[in-house]
Amino acid sequence: MSQPSRKELTRERIVTAAARAIRRGGYAGVGVADIMKEAGLTHGGFYAHFDSRDAMLAAAMEQAGRDSSARLARRMAGRRADGDSPLRAWVETYLSDTHLPRLEEGCPIAALASEMPRQSPDVRGVAARRVSTMIEAIQQVLPASAGSHAAAAIVSTLVGALQLARTLGDNAEGRAVLAAARRSVLDQYDHEGQDNKPHLPH
Structure with missing residues (x-):
């Protein structure tokens, strides 16, 4: 397998920096100059890697x-x-107490969903695929008795609970929202005989 070129490695640095930045500050808070600085690169080199800011945001x-x-x-x-x-x-895992404060490292759907309607078609398209992938992943682990719309409802609960918990903060109130959502989903859909399993610290 060939080693990545210098240009490919540089592009990866930009995308990695932007991926952190969009979750940390939202799309509006991501400027090309700031991303290039965070990646340790000069602003002038940006267009050697991306045609536009939106192309960078989609890749991020x-x-x-x-x-x-x-x-x-x-x-x-x-x-x-x-x-x-x-x-x-x-x-x-998704509704763990450790996921609560990790905005920069955590799920980009929860971090950015409210901003999606105002983004370019390319950026919205990437986000829509991420949502569909998450729904499909949940569908695969649901019991056969779950209805056809259960996976979408669960994903809505997971993402919404994490957003609300982050609004309240990394504190007792925020963690209580996560705990309530965990119980709600698992009491309804986890039928593998572990309903009485104790919840361990996250």
């Missing part, structure tokens, strides 16, 4: 989604090894 959303999915997958694997059902691993 893709990267943020991949990073978040990989991080969630690692934590879910640990919960599965401890005996959680696939659905419980998903819900307990």
Whole structure:
């Protein structure tokens, strides 16, 4: 396998910086000059890698989604090894107390959903694919008895609960919202005999 070129590595640095920045400050808070500075590059080199700011934002959303999915997958694997059902691993990981303050590293859907309607078609398209991917992932771990719209409803609960909890803050009130949402989803849909499993600290 060939090594990435210098240009490819530079583009990756820009996208990585932008992926953090969009979750930290929202799309409106992401300027080309700031991203290039964060990546340790000069502003003038931007257009060697992207045709526009929106092209960078779309790539950043893709990267943020991949990073978040990989991080969630690692934590879910640990919960599965401890005996959680696939659905419980998903819900307990996504709505964990540790996900609450990690805006810059966490799910880009929760961080950016309210801004999506005002973005370019390319950026909205990437975000829509991330939402569809999350719904499909939840669908795969639901019991057969769950209705056809259950996965979308669960994703709405997960994302909405995390957004509301972050509004309240990384405190008892915010964590209470996450706990209530966890209980609601798992009491309704987790039918693998673990309803009485104690909730461990997150």
